[in-house]
Amino acid sequence: MECDECRERLYPYLDRELSPREVEEVRVHLDDCGGCESSFVFEELFLERVRSSATSDVAPRAVRERLILRIRRDLHG
Numbered sequence: 001m002e003c004d005e006c007r008e009r010l011y012p013y014l015d016r017e018l019s020p021r022e023v024e025e026v027r028v029h030l031d032d033c034g035g036c037e038s039s040f041v042f043e044e045l046f047l048e049r050v051r052s053s054a055t056s057d058v059a060p061r062a063v064r065e066r067l068i069l070r071i072r073r074d075l076h077g
């Protein structure tokens with residue numbers, strides 16, 4: 001799988017909309033590709049935190065931005 005294809009599957013992967021075969025292909029790619037892996041990890045953390053901190057499905061923009069900054073700090077020290 002190429003990086004472009006992998007990144008196209010990021011949201012469907014996190015939303016668990018991929019077939020088991022596609023999930024496997026994404027995992028194989030993430031194992032060898034640090035760039036895609038960090039995008040996936042970042043988005044996953046972001047979605048988790050939005051879900052756990054927001055009162056509605058869509059967090060206000062300011063909350064999302066604050067979360068993004070906090071996650072970046074956590075990931076990069």
Ligand SMILES: [Zn+2]
Pocket residue numbers: 002003004006029033035036037
């Ligand atoms: Zn990649």
